Amino acid sequence: QVQLVQSGAEVKKPGASVKVSCKASGYTFTNSAMHWVRQAPGQGLEWMGWISTGNGNTKYSQKFQGRVTITSDTSASTAYMDLSSLRSEDTAIYYCARTNTGIFDSWGQGTLVTVSS
Amino acid sequence: QSVLTQPPSVSGAPGQRVTISCTGSSSNIGAGYDIHWYQQLPGTAPKLLIYSKTNRPSGVPDRFSGSKSGTSASLAITGLQAEDEADYYCQSYDNSLSHWVFGGGTKLTVL
Numbered sequence: 594q595v596q597l598v599q600s601g602a603e604v605k606k607p608g609a610s611v612k613v614s615c616k617a618s619g620y621t622f623t624n625s626a627m628h629w630v631r632q633a634p635g636q637g638l639e640w641m642g643w644i645s646t647g648n649g650n651t652k653y654s655q656k657f658q659g660r661v662t663i664t665s666d667t668s669a670s671t672a673y674m675d676l677s678s679l680r681s682e683d684t685a686i687y688y689c690a691r692t693n694t695g696i697f698d699s700w701g702q703g704t705l706v707t708v709s710s
Numbered sequence: 711q712s713v714l715t716q717p718p719s720v721s722g723a724p725g726q727r728v729t730i731s732c733t734g735s736s737s738n739i740g741a742g743y744d745i746h747w748y749q750q751l752p753g754t755a756p757k758l759l760i761y762s763k764t765n766r767p768s769g770v771p772d773r774f775s776g777s778k779s780g781t782s783a784s785l786a787i788t789g790l791q792a793e794d795e796a797d798y799y800c801q802s803y804d805n806s807l808s809h810w811v812f813g814g815g816t817k818l819t820v821l
Contacts, residue, residue: 695743703755
C-alpha cells in the first residue's frame, strides 16, 4: 500500500532553514506529483508547492516564493521541502501529499517544525 | 482568508444529518475544477473522504456524500456517529492563483 514517511520534528531558531523529507513506498515514485501542505497550530491547511517527480518541475505558492525549495531524489523515492529565513509564524506541521489528477490521495504523517529563539 | 469559504463549525446529534458548505468563485469551483473533501481526525493527517464531487475511496461509508452547484459544493453526512467528530476541508484548483486551494476547514461536533 502507498506510504509516505516523513522525517522527525525539528526545532529551529529564527532566520535558520529547515529541510523535511518524505520517503514514498508502495507505488512508482515518478508516476505521481508530490505536494507540500502546512498547518499552523489550530489553523487550516495551506498549500505550499509541488514537484513533478517525473521531470523535476516545481511550482510554489506566491506566499512562499523565494523561501521554499522542493526537490526529489528519484533513486531514493524521496521528496524534500526546504524552507529558509524561518520566523515564528512558520511554526506548523508540514505534510507531504501525493496527488493523482489533483486529488491528494495519500498523506505523510506530518512533521512539526517549531521556530523559537 | 481562504479562497474557498466554509463555516467554522457545525454540530448535530447522533443519527442526524448535517451538511458542510464550501463556497468558491468563478476561478475555482465555478470554472469547473473538481472539488474534493478531506477528513482530519484530532491529531492525525488529513484523509481523502470524497473525490471529484461525489466519489468515495474504498472504505469510506456511504453515509458521506458530496454535491456541487454553480460556485459551491456541499458535504453531507447522514446517520451521524461519534467517530465522525473531526475537521473537514474542501479542496479545488484556482486558475487565477494557478495553484491548489483548501477551504478554511469546518469543525464537526457530535453532540
